[in-house]
Amino acid sequence: MPKVTEAHRAERREQILLAAARCFARDGFHATSMDTVIAEAGLSAGAVYGYYRGKDELIEAAAGRAVELLGDVLPVVAAAPSPAALVEQLLGLVTEVADRLGFDPTRIAVLAWGESVRNPRVREPVARAYTAIRAHMAEAVRHWQRDGRMAADADPEEVAKVLFGLLPGFIVQRQLIGDVHPDRYAAALRALTGGAGTG
Amino acid sequence: MPKVTEAHRAERREQILLAAARCFARDGFHATSMDTVIAEAGLSAGAVYGYYRGKDELIEAAAGRAVELLGDVLPVVAAAPSPAALVEQLLGLVTEVADRLGFDPTRIAVLAWGESVRNPRVREPVARAYTAIRAHMAEAVRHWQRDGRMAADADPEEVAKVLFGLLPGFIVQRQLIGDVHPDRYAAALRALTGGAGTG
Amino acid sequence: MPKVTEAHRAERREQILLAAARCFARDGFHATSMDTVIAEAGLSAGAVYGYYRGKDELIEAAAGRAVELLGDVLPVVAAAPSPAALVEQLLGLVTEVADRLGFDPTRIAVLAWGESVRNPRVREPVARAYTAIRAHMAEAVRHWQRDGRMAADADPEEVAKVLFGLLPGFIVQRQLIGDVHPDRYAAALRALTGGAGTG
Amino acid sequence: MPKVTEAHRAERREQILLAAARCFARDGFHATSMDTVIAEAGLSAGAVYGYYRGKDELIEAAAGRAVELLGDVLPVVAAAPSPAALVEQLLGLVTEVADRLGFDPTRIAVLAWGESVRNPRVREPVARAYTAIRAHMAEAVRHWQRDGRMAADADPEEVAKVLFGLLPGFIVQRQLIGDVHPDRYAAALRALTGGAGTG
DNA sequence: AATGAATGAGCGTTCATTCAT
DNA sequence: AATGAATGAACGCTCATTCAT
Structure with a gap:
């Protein structure tokens, strides 16, 4: 051939x-x-x-791929109308792609986190991708601050870390316990954030 | 003998x-x-x-041990005055124990999540410990609802999942990126939850 | 065609x-x-x-080729006026051909000897070529005996073996140590053979 | 155990x-x-x-071992009464040790030469051992010069190279053709060196 | 005649585990 | 109870060779 x-x-x-x-x-x-x-x-x-x-x-390629798909939604992230809407959208994406890809990227993500402990070649690209998402989330936070939906004195970067952290929080529970669902998770977040926001 | x-x-x-x-x-x-x-x-x-x-x-013993120490604070969890206070306390604990134990339990936790993907003997005890914490968090949520600090129609179990999820969210960023701090994380969460709660 | x-x-x-x-x-x-x-x-x-x-x-072809070039000088060998002259001529040839061929045949010869240990398809043609050279050297020895330059009771075949042996002796030192030169080698041989022979 | x-x-x-x-x-x-x-x-x-x-x-250890045994005879070399005696002794040693060792060191030596082409970890110790033997041979040459048995103007180091070279010359023929014997080789050398020397 | 992607047997090496002492 | 030399299955990987195009 x-x-x-x-x-x-x-x-x-x-x-x-x-x-x-x-x-x-x-x-x-x-x-x-x-x-x-x-x-x-x-x-x-x-x-x-x-x-x-x-x-x-x-291993590096699979870890990279599992993380890559988050890149597809970066623009959406920055434009999200509320924390809960943002998270709901991301969790929905994360939950849905398994069929499309033929494997569950959240399982690979969890494996990649473990591998990151000792392998910089896995850690670095994953860290980079996550940092990029956080930057877009910080952008969203700044929008909310301009709209008066969020305290102006909050540090957008730090709020973005918490928002981003909801993602691995969901994934860990999904993989280890299995009783989490994007919409119910978003609803609970909405309750926690005082129901503010319309999204 | x-x-x-x-x-x-x-x-x-x-x-x-x-x-x-x-x-x-x-x-x-x-x-x-x-x-x-x-x-x-x-x-x-x-x-x-x-x-x-x-x-x-x-491996199973080390994973179990890394997770066990969360059991120490179950009573505190249930009595936390606010989501941010709860999370701040837990993150502080998680951050501080490394020296006391001679190893970083959050690193082992991340490894354990990865191992859980294929090894039920690691997954199950971890899942049990996490479920127990969530139950105590749900208890705290119910307190807040009784106090009127949280919408009465929110599902305490689901809110607990979000609260619990903040923990792995913090740990993943701590291990992969390294730029998160318990107090700043809690402050950002406070901004996100509308500043409600004083603790 | x-x-x-x-x-x-x-x-x-x-x-x-x-x-x-x-x-x-x-x-x-x-x-x-x-x-x-x-x-x-x-x-x-x-x-x-x-x-x-x-x-x-x-491998067999390369070994054969490295050994073949000795065939070019068979007539010269038989006509050499003295052991030292014979050896000087051969060593000169062996040293000089590397550029003409684009590779060092003495390196391949050394490799071929090693390969000969287990591979008759390499050993046999090499052995045949070497035997042919020795036969011509024996011829030269007989000339020297007829000329009275060498003891008549010496076995020409055995003397040829020693003469031939000077070649691998030179090559081994050339490849492993690198401090041998055809003319100095021949001069030393001349000293060793009692200075007999003028060629 | x-x-x-x-x-x-x-x-x-x-x-x-x-x-x-x-x-x-x-x-x-x-x-x-x-x-x-x-x-x-x-x-x-x-x-x-x-x-x-x-x-x-x-491989390195085996090559080293095959070459080491020559070290046993260094004192004898320096004291040899004539080139032929020196060579006869060395060849006898080389021929005889196979049984004692359980393997033929001259086969390993030939392999080691081939390996030396590309592996300095084989070449260097072998080259060192050979250089040491040559130094002892040069010592013998100096004795012969003092005794008047060899031209005083010959370079002992160069003569030693020729003497040493007789060894690989013998080994190559022994391995590839197989028709050489220590005593006959020494006898031929004696004929070649003008029969001088009593050893 | 020429291509080069694909093959797969076989290599050197590791490491969790055992058991004679 | 403790030792650590010994085990051997299984691993990741290479490379001489083939054959559909």
């Missing part, structure tokens, strides 16, 4: 990445062997290693 | 568990070899295996 | 062989991957395998 | 080294798999890796 298009190469990379992500989401990074990923991808060992340098790169 | 020996056994188990926890917090569960734990404990392989059945049991 | 195509085939084989020889001389047989040879030849994997059955055949 | 003496450790290292050397002498460095060495040593993989860091270290 000679000379193959760049598009075909990208497709193969995607095929392998998704296979790896499915395996990781199922068994965790370390309990997943390359043989398992290789079988899941329906390829040979050599083929997989032709597209990724090794297991580490696959 | 009862009591004395039993106490000795417990001491040795503690010595090994703390050694393992230090290693895990430093390198993660899977990058920590039993040899490393054995060296850190200052014992022989055989000795360690005399007290724990294997690495998995050590 | 005879002649032209046959010439083209021979050219391609030569191009591949020289590429392989350069790689082998640089990195050794086993640390050279086929990919490296293929890249050095500027061809594709399939093309290289169209001309050589595999890596082993390439 | 707890606490074992240093002597026992040394024995095990020797057992493994000899097993590796036998395998290497039989099949070459690269065609010998660690599994083969492990089986030959009668141990498990883990045990072997407890004594040697890996295959490379085993």
Whole structure:
């Protein structure tokens, strides 16, 4: 099979990445062997290693991918009418993508947090993506302050940290306990924030 | 040979568990070899295996221990005068214990979440501990509702989930980004909850 | 499609062989991957395998080639006026060809000796070439005996072995230590052989 | 099997080294798999890796060992009465040790030369050992010059190189062709050196 | 004739665990 | 009870070779 298009190469990379992500989401990074990923991808060992340098790169790619999808909603985040609306939208997104992607990105996210403890190559891109989201949330907070919906003396960056923190808070409970739902979570947040905001 | 020996056994188990926890917090569960734990404990392989059945049991024990310390503050949780006060107290506790224990329990917590994805023996005790905290938080919510500080129609269990979620939210940012502080986090939460509550 | 195509085939084989020889001389047989040879030849994997059955055949061909060039001087050998002259001529040849060939045949020779330990397909042609040279050296010895320059009771075949042995002796020191020079080596040999012989 | 003496450790290292050397002498460095060495040593993989860091270290150790035995005769070398006597003694030694060691050190030496092309960790100790022998040979040459048995204007270091070179010359023919014998080689050398010398 | 992506057997190595002492 | 040398299954990965195009 000679000379193959760049598009075909990208497709193969995607095929392998998704296979790896499915395996990781199922068994965790370390309990997943390359043989398992290789079988899941329906390829040979050599083929997989032709597209990724090794297991580490696959872990980094899967972690990056799981976090990437948050980037899709950055504009929406900055324009959210209220904290609860913002969170509801994000949680909805996070909950819904599993089918579209073929794996649960929140499981990979949780694995990625654990891996981050010792692996900067996982931690740094994740930290960067999260920092970007927080910046957009801070932007939203500033809107709310201008609208008079939030105390003007609050530090927008710090409020954004709390808002952002609701996301991992939801994910941890979703993965460990399983009894959380985006809309009920948002409703409770609305109760907590004094019911202010219309979104 | 009862009591004395039993106490000795417990001491040795503690010595090994703390050694393992230090290693895990430093390198993660899977990058920590039993040899490393054995060296850190200052014992022989055989000795360690005399007290724990294997690495998995050590991981489960370390995860359990990291989560256990939250049990100390259950009464305080239920009596907290406001969401922000509650969260401030918990985050303060969580931030402070690292020195006392010789390892950072929030690092182990993050590792435990990752491990929970595939290992019910880690997930279940953690989930149980978290559920217990949430129950106490729901109790606090009910107090606030009785005091008129919170909308009476809010579901206390759901509000508790949000409150509890602030904890992992803080921990994830602490571990991955590192720019969060208990008091500033609580202050931002206070701004978000409309400044209601004085505690 | 005879002649032209046959010439083209021979050219391609030569191009591949020289590429392989350069790689082998640089990195050794086993640390050279086929990919490296293929890249050095500027061809594709399939093309290289169209001309050589595999890596082993390439090793055998390179070893053969490194040894072949000694065949050029067989007539000179038989006519040498003295041991020292003979050796000087051979060492000079051996030292000089590296540039002409694009690789150092003495490096390949050393590699070939190592490979000979287990691979008769390398050993046999090399052994045959060396035996041929020794036969010509024995011829020279007989000349010297007839001329009265060497004891008549010496076994020419055995003396030839010693003379031939000076060659690998030089090469080993050249490759491992690097402080030997053909003319100084020949001069020392002249001192050792009692200064007999003027050539 | 707890606490074992240093002597026992040394024995095990020797057992493994000899097993590796036998395998290497039989099949070459690269065609010998660690599994083969492990089986030959009668141990498990883990045990072997407890004594040697890996295959490379085993190769280096085997090469070193094959060359070491020449160190035993350094004093004898310096005192040799004639070139032929010197060479005869060395070749005799080299030929005889195979049984004592359980492997043919000249096969390993040839492999080591090949490996030296690209591996300084093999080349350097071998080069050092050879340089040491040459220094002793130069000493012998100086004796012969003082005795009037050799031209006073010859460079002893250069003559030593030629003398030393007889060794690899013998070994190469022994391994590739197999028709050389220490005493006949020495006799031929005696003929070549003008029969001078009584040794 | 030429391509190069794909193959897959086999490699060197690790490490949780055992058990003779 | 304690030791630590020994075990061996399983891992991640390489690379000589093939064959559909």
